[in-house]
Amino acid sequence: MLAHVESACLVGMEAAQVHVEVNLAKGLPYFSIVGLPDAYVREAKDRVVAAIRNSGFEFPSRRVTVNLAPADLKKEGAFFDLAIAIGILRASEAITITRWPRCIWLGELALDGTIRRIRGALPLARSLSQKGLKEMVLPTANAEDVSFLRKIKVRPFTHLKEVARWLTGELESPDVVSRPWKPVERPEGTDLAEIKGQAAGKRALEIAAAGGHNILMMGCPGSGKSLLAQALPTVMPAWSLEEALDASQVHSLSGSLRSSGLLDSRPFRSPHHTVSSAALIGGGDHPTPGEISLAHRGVLFLDELPEFKRDALEALRQPLEEGQVHIRRVRGRATYPSECLLVAAMNPCPCGYRGHPKRECVCPSHRVQKYLAKVSGPFLDRIDLQVEIPALKVEELFAEETSPEPSEFVRARVERARALQADRYQDNGAGRRTNASLRGRELKRYCGLTEEGKNLLKSAVERLGLSARAFDRIRKVARTIADMEGAENIQASHIAEAIQYRALDKKPAAY
Ligand SMILES: [Zn+2]
Structure with a gap:
């Protein structure tokens, strides 16, 4: 007897379909x-035998061969x-099957027949749905993870016995209650x-959020770099369902998704500087997935940047540039997304007080x-905005600002600038x-300069000895500043401001 599942x-x-032949x-x-x-799949033998017997069915005393294809x-x-x-159960006719829906079966079995939560249910279900599959059986414990997906019918079960009773027609399958999407009103x-x-730091953060630029802040301890970094998610565009699914599926895979379903605000990851490159990139x-993928659609904060291991920073370069991480395997490779905003912070010198x-x-x-x-060289080249955060003077600490601007006002401007970009790049x-x-x-096409802007940039390149990469970065940042003003063309004033955000390029000449 042969059965196909x-x-x-x-x-x-990505989900890869596996045909199970028994x-x-x-x-x-x-x-x-x-x-x-x-090894873990081979151990399925012991789990499956025990689960079938403990669910009250007979395990066939025959030669049982399971082939997993391809x-x-x-x-x-x-x-x-x-x-x-x-x-x-089907091949041995241990149960009389009256329905056999065309669906994908997923679940780990405990020895008593309970169906256990699996890792990665969200990316699996989403990817299968994108491939056109319509129906799947999942552990009930994973039901919440997929309750926001609309195009695939999910049948959640908690025990092998229940599944058998569903197939024999004694029981209808429970439904996943699909839930409306609602992000938190005030992001963390x-x-x-x-x-x-x-x-100046706040302005730079706004530019970073508006154009998706990585940012490095340099300043003395206590100048507020970490606070500014933690403010970045609050000025980024509102959290959409699509983005929440993108980010949550990485967390689903790493097993860190809470049982309440999707991430309800942008991830903010701040690994310690002792992190290994494997933990950072996966x-x-x-x-x-590593920290950079767990920060997908959110923020990756690297505090004390120069303290990170050199190989860890080197490993970040390609994922930062491409927005995805490729991990080489014995067979093929695995790819994880890594589109995040990098915000890094560092002191101006080892003791921290240079310029205090x-x-x-x-x-x-x-x-x-x-x-x-x-941190110089190729890694720094991936960072569009480099700003100095000066230490606050005592008067500033005690000054009562009349009306400090809350994040939601800034976020509204950021969203307008993002909408302009989405329009411009949609085709x-x-x-x-x-x-x-x-x-x-694309830079040439979208970031054209006026004659005045060109001259300004040319003299800055000569004066500061900027690299070709820095030259490109300045144009992109200037494009964002223009978008924030709603200006169609990049003006000299936009270039002039963008040049200010190359703090580290200027540094070596100062010593
Ligand atoms: Zn010092």
Whole structure:
């Protein structure tokens, strides 16, 4: 007797369909799983045998062969337990099946037959739905994760026994209650109104959010860099369902999604500087997404930037540039998304007080240069905005600002600038959404300069010794500043402001 059951597993964020074939043959009782299973899939044998018996069914005393196809796809994880068990029940005719819907079966089995939560249910369901599949069986514990998907019917079950009774027609399947989408009204993070002074820093944050630009803040300890970084999510555009799904599916995969469904505001990840490059960009024998992917559609905050390991920063370059991470595997590779805003912070020197109005810096100049050099070069080239955050003077600390601008006002302006960009790039074909994501020729097309602007930029390049990359960065930032004003063309004033955001390019000459 032969039975076919459809299941699936994840390759990166993509679902790959897996055909589960169960064959029963005469001979001494034996149970084998073939088709490139990993250790965890091989152990499905023990789980499936126990789950079938403990659900009150007989396990066939025949030769049971389970084949997972396609053969060249490495099968990982506990996605297939349920499909294998159902295949065995069908092939052995242990139950009289009256309905056999065309659906994808996913679920891990506990020894008592309970269907356990699986990792990555959201990306699996979303990807299967995008491939046109209409129906799937999932563990009830995963039902909330997928309750926002509209195009795929999900049948949630908690026990193998229930599934069997559904197939025999004794029971109707429960439904997933689909829920309306509602993000939190006030995103997590520091409101700009709570931050004293720092007008230039706030302006730079607004530009970063408006154009999707990475930003580096340099300032003494206590100048408020971390507070400003934490304010970034509060000025980014409102959190949409599509973005929430994009971000949540990465968290679903890493197993960190709370049981209440989707992330209700933008992720803000701030790994410690001792983080390994694998934890930062993802990897491992069973690949899991790293911090940069967990920050997808949100913010990745690297405090004390020069303290990060050099190889970790190097590893970030390509994902920052491409918006996705490729992790090489024994067979093929896994790809995870990594479109996040990078906000980094650093001191101006090892002791932290260079340029402080009151305190003395004790660093010899060669140590300052070495410190700054840690983040120079190719990594710095990925950062469009580099700003100095001056220490607040005592008067500023005690000054009562008459009406500090709250984040929601800034967010409204950011959304207008983003809407202009979305309009401009909708026919681009390359999937660009922000000024920061423009590449090569697109820059020429969308960031044209006036004669005056060109001259200004040319003299700045000569004076500051800027690289070709810095030259491009300035044009993109100027495009964003123009968008914030609603200006169609980039004016000299926009270029002039954008040049101000190259604090580190200017630094070496000052020592
Ligand atoms: Zn110092």
